[in-house]
Amino acid sequence: MAKLGNAAAAVKATGGGGVKAKVIGGIVLAVIALIVLFNIFNFADTDANKIGLHYGGGVVEDKKFKSIIPPGSTNKLIGPGDTVYAYPTDQRSYIIGGAGADTDGGDEVTVVSKDNVRLGVRVQVYFTLNRTEETLKSFHERIGLKTDAYEERGWNDMLQSYFRPQIDRALAAVATNYTWAELYNNEAKKSAFQTAASAEFTRLLPAAVGGDYFCGPSYTGNNACGELSFTIQKPTPLDKGIIDGLEAKQRAELAKATQEQKNQQVNVELQSVKQQVAMLGAQGYLLKTAIESGKIQFMVIPQNGNVSIPVPTTAQTTQPNQQAQPTR
Numbered sequence: 001m002a003k004l005g006n007a008a009a010a011v012k013a014t015g016g017g018g019v020k021a022k023v024i025g026g027i028v029l030a031v032i033a034l035i036v037l038f039n040i041f042n043f044a045d046t047d048a049n050k051i052g053l054h055y056g057g058g059v060v061e062d063k064k065f066k067s068i069i070p071p072g073s074t075n076k077l078i079g080p081g082d083t084v085y086a087y088p089t090d091q092r093s094y095i096i097g098g099a100g101a102d103t104d105g106g107d108e109v110t111v112v113s114k115d116n117v118r119l120g121v122r123v124q125v126y127f128t129l130n131r132t133e134e135t136l137k138s139f140h141e142r143i144g145l146k147t148d149a150y151e152e153r154g155w156n157d158m159l160q161s162y163f164r165p166q167i168d169r170a171l172a173a174v175a176t177n178y179t180w181a182e183l184y185n186n187e188a189k190k191s192a193f194q195t196a197a198s199a200e201f202t203r204l205l206p207a208a209v210g211g212d213y214f215c216g217p218s219y220t221g222n223n224a225c226g227e228l229s230f231t232i233q234k235p236t237p238l239d240k241g242i243i244d245g246l247e248a249k250q251r252a253e254l255a256k257a258t259q260e261q262k263n264q265q266v267n268v269e270l271q272s273v274k275q276q277v278a279m280l281g282a283q284g285y286l287l288k289t290a291i292e293s294g295k296i297q298f299m300v301i302p303q304n305g306n307v308s309i310p311v312p313t314t315a316q317t318t319q320p321n322q323q324a325q326p327t328r
Contacts (some may be wrong), residue, residue, distance in 0.1 A: 011181075041081050043078065044078050045075065045076065047072070050086040051068065051069070051070065051086065068136075085140055088155070094127075108121060109171050111323070113178060115180060117180035122192075123167055123230070124173070124231045139213040143158060143213070149192075162208055165208070171197050180237055184234060190232075194230070194231065215228070
């Protein structure tokens, strides 16, 4: 009997261990199932200012373009292993020589003027990314993948690699048509320089990147692409002594103009004096001048009128019965 009892206890214990093993096995299977489901049902999101390019990346399919994921999408179902590359849809900038995002620090573009003066130029370019499906897809495959432009750091590297050389070339090409003083001190010439440089940059950029990947700042995705906004600040000679010389010259010219104006005024007054002398005679002119200056006072006496004119007198008063004392 003792042996039978021990055998029953052993069987009971074995049965309890099997239940625990089944529970653990069920948990493992559930975890595996969840992992499989998460790989089968892959989801993607895009920010409100980002557009996504959906590319396949599964085991049984090629890594090729699948679809556009609009800005602001949430829990967009994509395939297992697929990838979404997000690019900006809002206005962007590339600034040389200023503070802010997408900036080339405090750098300046150096150009040489018509009269061989080296000038520093600060530039601002404002634009948006062309979001036409085929154009955006081409940009990603030709430029984006190579520079990681779908990431912030890669985007800035892309601008530095493709924008900066074309800006340098555009400014250098047109700066030789103007003297340094025209670019520094003549608004009409500076405006013409900016227009010419913008046109040259607009021509060079698509050829460098391989397509019309960039539009103007007013582009929304549903209107015409438009031209990039290209502005420059006042070109400034790198040699500050040139500016000091120009300012000294301007001060001298201003002083000369002021003196010439004074001389002209004196000549006008002299001509007036000559005319009055001719009319009044020398004595008459002197009398007129004395009267006008207040040195001679006169009164108009009405005819047959009684006029009392006070005559100043000098009175000396002495005390009665007082004699002057002799001086010793």
